[in-house]
Amino acid sequence: MKRLATATVAAVMAAAPVMADLVFPSLSYRTGAYAANGIPFADGYADYFTLLNERDGGIGGVMTRLLECETGYNTEKGVECYEATKGEGSLVYQPLSTGITYQLIPKATADGIPMHTMGYGRTSAANGKVFSNVFNYPANYWNGASLVVNHLLDINGGDIKGKTVALVYHNSAYGKEPIPTLEALAAKHGFNLSLLAVDHPGQEQKSQWLQIRRERPDYVVMWGWGVMNQVAIQEAANIRYPMENFIGVWWSGSENDVLPAGDAADGYKHITFHNVGDDYPIFEDVAKYVVGAGKAAGAGDQVGTVLYNRGFYAAMLAAEAVRKAQEIHGVGDITPAMMRDGMEALEITEARMAELGMPGFGPSFAVSCENHGGPGTGAVAQWDASAKKWSLISDFSSPDMSVIQPLIDADSAAFAAENNITEGCN
């Protein structure tokens, strides 16, 4: 018995010492109805950290480690993945699901781990005084709704009174997010909003599109995800709805959403908060250090697609926040609390992005305690079915914060009251 005890102790001591590393959990979904869109994002996220490890030896000299956990876009599994990975020193959570985000907001705040819900999640988390651990820079859903309406105003010379706009949305927390803002904007600009819900997973949309064919709204706006996007674009093509009047949010504008409809999807638009395309110097590094070295996540064929770029961008923002945290606290191996501080002090400039090899990839912005949501700027991109490319057809412009800010304040105040949170910035 004594020999067994000493042998065990010796074995434990002889085990390799735990290397300090920066843990990034990736709550991805490579299965299920949303896999087509979840896979490129997860690939982009993973590849950026692989690039940093291979090319630079990590961030600030500390290697990164990615923990991938399959959620299948299921809220319950997402929460289980969170509970399973939070003990490993996870620095930031990016669940890529509004449903999972809503459930993780109280848990992550209680555990002191920051969440970055870039362009999704709970929009009012932009108010950092109430949501200390949730960040959604550089844009959120209410910004997106306003950007869509701004684009409609642009192409109509500033007046859309009397026009009908139909919102085809995923019947979940995600799809319902823009409704309050769109209703406020409808009251302000005088257009009629009609709401058409599509239930998960979104493969049955015939009745919604029959209604659109009957009513012929002037514009259709889509808040879809996963297989719902592809089916909606195909249905719109079937009823011969003019594609240039069909605008999706940034999650409804990826190559795999428009490719199935072929040439019929020509002219489909989506709003985006980052640039599109694959001719950035950093992708040469990716080809050399990641895809070329056989270390690409997934199949390695998504480099440069819209969602891959978005995952890549999200990872870049996380890495820059780590650098900021390392700078503020002076240590290489940071804790989640330090990561939160780094995210709150983050500043992304055009010069820095160009230095990284991603010039003009996204907006320049600075995060502050009052504003966890960034500038909210976005542009409109249009699909060219023959060239099979997205291209920006407008400049990056700002949303109508005079409508959005009061909504954010009201919603976050309601959350604070419900959960006894004292507003404040430390």
Next chain:
Amino acid sequence: MTGPNTEAWAKYMICLVFLTVAGILARNMTRGALGRKWSAIRDMDIAAEIIGVNPLTAKLSAFAISGFFIGISGALFFSVYLGAAEVGEVFGIQKSFLVLFMIIIGGLGSIFGSFAGAAFMVLLPVLLKNVLVGGLGWDTALAAHLEFVIVGALIIVFLIAEPHGLAQLWRVAKEKLRLWPFPH
């Protein structure tokens, strides 16, 4: 005991208390007169009616009492385990399938079977993930897909080869182990 600040052990204990009380209730009910009426209706309802078991009250009470237990478990699942519920997804058909498979694999008509089946259905994905993703380093999607395949195959195997499920396997194992190597 609810809310994000609860410790995991506190959540476990509260559920354990409810489970113990419910388990004792269920066991005593199935061994009593009511339980015998239920078994009689299950085995041959026409013969049971003939010997004087009222089929309406037996079936209605079975439905109502099992609904009571399910209500307790649903409330605990939502408030203690999950903390919040995603409308449309959390108590959907997938959850019903999961519970059905737990009972089938565990063994129909046995209380121990429900425990064994539940443990199996909850732990199998975790085990698969730890072995395949953690141990062998396979893709997470592959592990998730394999889980479907394995669970489906197990349902078929259990329904054909051993309809009384894990509970029966355990009973037979106990009998054989009593012959050798643990006679008592």
